[in-house]
Amino acid sequence: MAACGSSRVQDLRLAMVAGAQSLSAQGLNRGSSGNIGVRLDASFLVTPSGVPAEELLANAMVEMDFSGAVRGTGRPSSEWRFHRDILLGRPEIGAVVHTHSRYATSLACLQREIPAFHYMIAVAGGDSIRCAPYALFGTQALSDLALQALTGRKACLLGNHGMIALGADLPAALALALEVETLCAQYWSALQIGEPRLLSTEQMREVLEKFKGYGRQTSANI
Ligand SMILES: [Zn+2]
Incomplete structure (x- = not known):
């Protein structure tokens, strides 16, 4: 990665700041729920604890190193652990978005995974x-379970809590969060109105194969 000037x-x-406000404007987060983490070279930035998106300022983003120590000042989101652990364990990931959006959270409250509907x-x-x-919330146990659910994936639901979406960069993670909520x-x-008919393993294998051919994906180009 290029040096972080x-x-x-x-x-x-x-x-x-713009990302947190867009999550709020799109109805994916309300008040101060949800948070964003972004990788720097040997550290990461995470949104501060308890600040509504509308009141966020750029200099309020909290820089932390991968040991979990705050660099400078500020109180990080209580979920900094899963931001840290995901960025540490997944070198291809540059940004983490966490929301309590309505539909993802409703399904998470049933502890129900989303099948290939x-x-x-x-x-x-x-x-x-x-x-x-x-x-x-805020525990190492939650982070460990999130990482497990994200194995080989870029999104997961968190039981009785919300969802996490990952991306190579922040625009990709924000786009995926919106796609997962949709x-x-x-x-x-x-x-x-009924029980959806699920796509077969073979049908999904074809889709996954075709997606690879497209390279970087957003919902706009599929
Ligand atoms: Zn949360």
């Missing part, structure tokens, strides 16, 4: 979006 870090801080499930990297078992809303809607 101070203007690039400032750009990332501003992008995090629609081919777009493949945007998360597999033939389902797993749901991690419940663990108390899929959860569609699955929820389909469940109102």
